[in-house]
Amino acid sequence: MTYEHIKAIHIIFVTSWFAGLFYLPRLFVYHTEANEKPDLERTIIQEQFKKMEKILFNAIMVPAMWLTIISGVTMVYWTWWDSFAAHGWLHIKLSFVVGLIIYHFYCRKLILELRQDKFRFTGFQLRLFNEIATVFLFAIVFLVVLKNAVDWIWGILGLILFAVIIMSAVRIVKKIREKK
Known part of the structure; x- marks a missing residue:
């Protein structure tokens, strides 16, 4: 395998991992909001969300995360190992990746709480x-x-601005929904 093969694999599994990281918290939203449904409907819906969350996490997100990490470490080893210290941007990027891994496992913690019908967040x-x-x-x-x-x-700084814009958009959509 060449570096380009590993890079392609890395991009594919980063995409798969992020797909799960985007979708799983959305399932948490729906799972939590199902509490507003009548008892029978709530029970059926929440059981379905528990199943979906478990399958998404275990069958897609965990393998994608590990294959992302393995392919990323392989790329670093093959190309930058000798001059790793010279690539400050890579150190910062890897710090964000560590943060992403923490976020991934925090999602796992939320899955376990929701399975026990513990709803800490709205x-x-x-x-x-x-x-x-x-x-x-x-x-x-x-x-x-x-x-x-x-x-x-x-x-x-751009990310902070972007986050503020997204939070504002979420609040606006919430207010529109509440008016309906």
């Missing part, structure tokens, strides 16, 4: 939580594309 809070993966995606992609450890500061 649908609105989970909608905001759902945007964390988007912030990680922006940070990681900009660092990889720009390969510049200094520009990440502007990127972080």
